[in-house]
Every structure is written in structure tokens, then in C-alpha cells.
Amino acid sequence: MKNQLILLLFWCIGGSLGYAQNAQVQIENLKNELKTHPDAKRTAVIYSDLTWYYANVSSDSALSYGKKAISESTRLGDSTLIAQVYSDLGAVYFTKGDLMASKKSFLSSMEIRKAQKDIPGIAKLNANLANIYYKLGENPKALKAYLASIDYFEKTNRLDLVATTKTNVGILFHKIKNYPKALTYLKEAQTYQEKNNLETGLCLTYLSLGNVYLHMKDTLNAVKFYDKSIVYSKKTGNKVSLTNALNNLGNIKSQQGKSKEALAIFNKSKKIRDSINFDTDDSTLLLGYAKDHIMNRRFTEAKELLLEMERSYIKNKKDKRLLLKTYQFLIPTCGYLNEPDSVYLYTNEVGMIEDEIIETAVAKQTIELEEKYQSEKKEKLLLQKEMQIKATRSQLILVSSVAIFIGLLGFLFYRQQKLKNKQQEQEFQLKSAIAKIETQNKLQEQRLQISRDLHDNIGSQLTFIISSVDNIKYAFDIQNSKLDNKLSSISNFAKSTIIELRDTIWAMNNSEITFEDLQSRIHNFVEKAKEAKQDIAFGFSIEESLQTATFTSIEGMNIYRTIQEAVNNSIKYADAKHIKIDIKQLQNDIVMVISDDGKGFDDNDIELGNGINNMKKRIAECNGTIALKTKPNEGTEITIQFPNKFG
Numbered sequence: 001m002k003n004q005l006i007l008l009l010f011w012c013i014g015g016s017l018g019y020a021q022n023a024q025v026q027i028e029n030l031k032n033e034l035k036t037h038p039d040a041k042r043t044a045v046i047y048s049d050l051t052w053y054y055a056n057v058s059s060d061s062a063l064s065y066g067k068k069a070i071s072e073s074t075r076l077g078d079s080t081l082i083a084q085v086y087s088d089l090g091a092v093y094f095t096k097g098d099l100m101a102s103k104k105s106f107l108s109s110m111e112i113r114k115a116q117k118d119i120p121g122i123a124k125l126n127a128n129l130a131n132i133y134y135k136l137g138e139n140p141k142a143l144k145a146y147l148a149s150i151d152y153f154e155k156t157n158r159l160d161l162v163a164t165t166k167t168n169v170g171i172l173f174h175k176i177k178n179y180p181k182a183l184t185y186l187k188e189a190q191t192y193q194e195k196n197n198l199e200t201g202l203c204l205t206y207l208s209l210g211n212v213y214l215h216m217k218d219t220l221n222a223v224k225f226y227d228k229s230i231v232y233s234k235k236t237g238n239k240v241s242l243t244n245a246l247n248n249l250g251n252i253k254s255q256q257g258k259s260k261e262a263l264a265i266f267n268k269s270k271k272i273r274d275s276i277n278f279d280t281d282d283s284t285l286l287l288g289y290a291k292d293h294i295m296n297r298r299f300t301e302a303k304e305l306l307l308e309m310e311r312s313y314i315k316n317k318k319d320k321r322l323l324l325k326t327y328q329f330l331i332p333t334c335g336y337l338n339e340p341d342s343v344y345l346y347t348n349e350v351g352m353i354e355d356e357i358i359e360t361a362v363a364k365q366t367i368e369l370e371e372k373y374q375s376e377k378k379e380k381l382l383l384q385k386e387m388q389i390k391a392t393r394s395q396l397i398l399v400s401s402v403a404i405f406i407g408l409l410g411f412l413f414y415r416q417q418k419l420k421n422k423q424q425e426q427e428f429q430l431k432s433a434i435a436k437i438e439t440q441n442k443l444q445e446q447r448l449q450i451s452r453d454l455h456d457n458i459g460s461q462l463t464f465i466i467s468s469v470d471n472i473k474y475a476f477d478i479q480n481s482k483l484d485n486k487l488s489s490i491s492n493f494a495k496s497t498i499i500e501l502r503d504t505i506w507a508m509n510n511s512e513i514t515f516e517d518l519q520s521r522i523h524n525f526v527e528k529a530k531e532a533k534q535d536i537a538f539g540f541s542i543e544e545s546l547q548t549a550t551f552t553s554i555e556g557m558n559i560y561r562t563i564q565e566a567v568n569n570s571i572k573y574a575d576a577k578h579i580k581i582d583i584k585q586l587q588n589d590i591v592m593v594i595s596d597d598g599k600g601f602d603d604n605d606i607e608l609g610n611g612i613n614n615m616k617k618r619i620a621e622c623n624g625t626i627a628l629k630t631k632p633n634e635g636t637e638i639t640i641q642f643p644n645k646f647g
Helices: 023-034 040-054 059-076 079-096 099-115 119-135 139-155 159-175 179-195 199-215 219-236 239-255 259-275 283-295 299-316 320-336 340-400 402-475 481-508 515-532 553-574 610-621
Strands: 512-514 537-542 550-552 578-586 589-596 625-630 636-643
Touching: 023 040, 040 059, 040 079, 059 079, 079 099, 079 119, 099 119, 119 139, 119 159, 139 159, 159 179, 159 199, 179 199, 199 219, 199 239, 219 239, 239 259, 283 299, 283 320, 299 320, 320 340, 320 402, 340 402, 402 481, 512 515, 512 553, 515 537, 515 553, 550 553, 553 578, 553 589, 553 610, 553 636, 610 625, 610 636
Parallel strands: 537 578
Antiparallel strands: 512 550, 578 589, 589 636, 625 636
8 A cells, every 4th residue: 555645834934933942931921921911012912922822832722812813903903913913823724724714814914915015925925825725736826936935035035934935845846746856945945954053944844855755765865854854843842743754754664564663653643643732634644553553464453443534534524535545444454354245345435435536526627617618608698799789889870871881891790700600619629628528537437447347356356365265274273284385375376466456457547657657666566576585686767758758558567567577587587686677768769678687598598488478479569679688697688679659
């Protein structure tokens, strides 16, 4: 199961006071000052300061003082203070996850700052609104707002805010999987923050760098930056970044099979989350617990936790995708517990939720097309009314001259016909677009139906076979080693068949497959291969220009299976210490080289088996060629070359 990381954008620029290490002390001092009954102006300022300090301690208290600050500053007519409080409230709502309320507060502040022509304030609010656009998935708007803020902060020499905003830009590029760009912006922020000892900003920058490296499969750097984020989060008292860094670190330990370390880290993360009053989402943490239970064969504990999550999601009406993830974990859990009825039930639930998600997306597209159609229809009616008005005016004017009347009438007729033709062309394009979408939806539904049939029927049956074989081995003291080996062989064969089935379903569910998808898939395969031969070092490199090259699902699967077969041959027969996969562009061709330093063989003395022949057939289907180069004790090199139709 792919590890789900928490990407946290909590650094909202604004407020007259920064996030302080001694926030609780400041809160107590401000409360004590209130007891002295200061004047109305100072009271309003204290309420505003309490709103900001409580933002990272208790969101409910922050909102309560924020409302008091708005009331007092409005009564005083202090527009500058009102704008500041709205900005602080926007930050609080953002932290709570209430994006619409956050956006409304920031826009209220923006309205006042624009009236005051407060350029610095406008720049900071743009940075905050960019965070909201990021959360709403409006990436182009978010990037545009971030870059505009950076430009202003650089011109005014506010390099601390430049670094903070660059961190957010790095997180945005991480979200859209442009990892080189993400690293560029995050490292620029890191350099400035380390040089100037900006500990608060480093909490998030280190956390974000860890997330990027983890998605790049560089766990060593990921762990290094998570550890740094943990250190600085503790120093600054930032519990939000601390719990997220711990949670991601726990997921890595769980993936590495270090269950005790993972559970200890998860428990620390949960303890911290429970100590703060934010409405944070614990789904990633709980799924981490469940995954660790499954990996260590604690299936009963995993099932109890997953069922508790199911009840929580249904009760609180959370995101359907979280419920889908829970059911996907329940399927193998119930399979290992020998509960075929439950496997069938949750498999059906997965199918229904996937259908619902697809239907929602289709409905959204349909509404957008309908709105576009209605908008064009209104424009047509307005044009027709405009034509009627012009025609009426023309008739009044042309009474004095028949010649002018005929000429103008001819012009109007020509223009009306041109508009009509244009409108018909637009309607035809719209209908064609709707028909194309309907065709694509039908094809996607057929793909999903086939993949569900494979998953529901064959997948659940294979899972049941594995569970049954394992139960026989554990339930009976089998003395016959041949029988025991045979049962193990059946179980291993069924498991490998499930893996191949999942690969096939993955290919079917993707109309296009990129080299980046293949790289991730191959990395997963290589990591599993390392479990069998830990002394083998694997290398994988691909030219950056080929990262976005796309294949059909059939071509992608043929390439993946070919590489998989070559690596398997090196592991089984070559006795190699190093295996390398290198993909590059050579003029107008793509060249893939799979090489090892194994014992090799004399290809003149050995008859090639079905594996090599199957590889040749698969590459031939991609209009490519494959060449084998090997000698005894000189390793083996397989070169695959096919035209680059993406360049």
C-alpha cells in the first residue's frame, strides 16, 4: 500500500506578532493585563494579540478572542486593527481546515487594506490566499499569487518572508510532482533560514524536504530532514509540524519492517495530537497503525482498528476516499483471518465507492458543460435582442432615404447571418465535446468493470487460497517435508499471481503510462527483489527529458514486464552483485540498458528459453528491438531500443 504523507501548509503570513516559543507565557501575561481594566484601545489590541497567540494553542479560544477583537475594534472605528484581526482570524480558520471561512476573513482584510492602499499588507494577504488556492487545488492561481508575493518581498528586502513563501512554492511543486523544482525552492528557503537561525520557518522547510525526498524514494535524506524537523519543532514548541514529522518517520520505519520503532513513534505522534485542540485529521496516523499490524500479522488488532475507523468516517461523514482506503486495508486483513464473506463484502464496497467517486467527477463535468452551454445561449439571446433594437432604430432613421434603408438592411442581414453561422458552429463544437466525453466515460466504465471483475473474483479467490494454505500449515503439524514445500510453493505462486494481477489491473486503469509511473513500479519490484537477495545493489537512472514521455497501457505493461524478466534472470542465474537499469535518449530513439556483473554465459552454447523469446515479442509489439550481449565471467547486458514518438 502506498504511503500517504501529510503535506501541511500552516505558515500563514500576517499578524502583528510571530509564533513565539513562550506562547503560553505571553497568553497569561495578556490575560493578567486585561484584569487591570485597560482603556478601550488597549483592550482591543490585547484581544487581537490573544487571537494570534492562541492560534497554535487552542483554535476555539483563538476564534473567541478574535470575535471580541472585531467587536471592540469596530466600536472604536479602527480600520487598521479590524484588518489585522480579520487577517489573524483567517490564519486560525486555515489551521482548522475551514478554507471558506479563512478565505472570507482574508478577503475582508484585503478590502480594507486596498482602501488604505496598504501595499505591504496586500502582499502578505496574497501569500495567505495563495495557501487557500493550494488547498482548493487551484494550482495556477496559487503559484501566481506566491510569485507575486516573492517579487514584492524581494523589492522591499523582506528576505525572511521571501524564504517562507519559497517554502510554500516548494510544497506546491511537490504536490504536482515536479520534484526538482520543489527541491530548488525549498533549499533556497533552507539556506536563508539556517544562515539567519529562523527556527520557526525551518520546522516546515525541513518537514517539506523530507516529504519530497520520500516521494523520490530517497529514504536516507527523508529520515535526515524529518529528524531535523523534529528537533526544531521541539525547540520552538510547534506541535503541529512535530506530530506530522513523527508520523511520516513512523511510516518509514513501518515500511522497513521495524515494527517496534514504528509503533513507538506513532504513539508519540498520537500523544501530541491529543494534547492540542486542533481539528486535525488522524487518518494517516491510524492507517499507519493498521498497516503495521498487518505487516506483522496482527490481523485481529488491524481489523478492530479499521472497523473503528469505518464507524468514525460514517458518523462524521468524512472524505469518501478515506473510507475507500479503510476498505482496501480490510480486504487482505479478512482474507488472512479466513473470512471470505467479509472479503466479498468489502470488495463490493470498494467497487461501489469507486463508482461513486467516478460518478461525482462525471456529474461535475456535465454541470460545467451545461453552464457553458447556458452561458452561450444567453449570449445568443442578448445578441438577438441587440439586433432587434438596432433594426428598430434603423427603420426610424431610414424613412427619409430608401437607398440608405436598403443598404443598411442588407448590412444587418449579412451580420445576422454571420452571427447565426458562428453560433451554429459553437453549438456543433459543444455537442461534439459532450459526445467525446460520453464516449470516454463509457470506455472508462468498461475498463473499471473489467478490472473490478478481475479484482473481485480472481483476486478474492487467490486471497482465499493463500489464507487456506497458510491455515493448513499453521493448524496441522506437517511432518512430510515434500508436502510442506508443496503447500509453500502453492502459497508463493498464488501471491505472485496476485502481484501480476494487480500490475495488470494497474495498467488497465491507466489510459496512459509515463516513465515516472514505470520508475515507481520498478522501484517497488526491486525493493521486493532485495528481500530475496539483500547483497545485490540495484541502480536506476532515467534522463529528465523522458520523465513525461507517455505510453499506452499495453506498451507500458510490455516494457515493465521486459525489465522485470531481465532483472529476474540476473537474480536467479547470474549470481550478480550489481544490477543497473539505464534509460536514455539516443537521437530519435529511446534506449534502455539492463546490465549486471554476474557470471554471464556463452550464448552460442546455450539455447535461449521462453523468457528471452517473450521479451523479444513484447518489445516487437512496441516496434522496438532487443539485443543480448554476454560472455562467461563478463556479465550480461540487454539493450532495448525503440523509436521515440514523444520527442
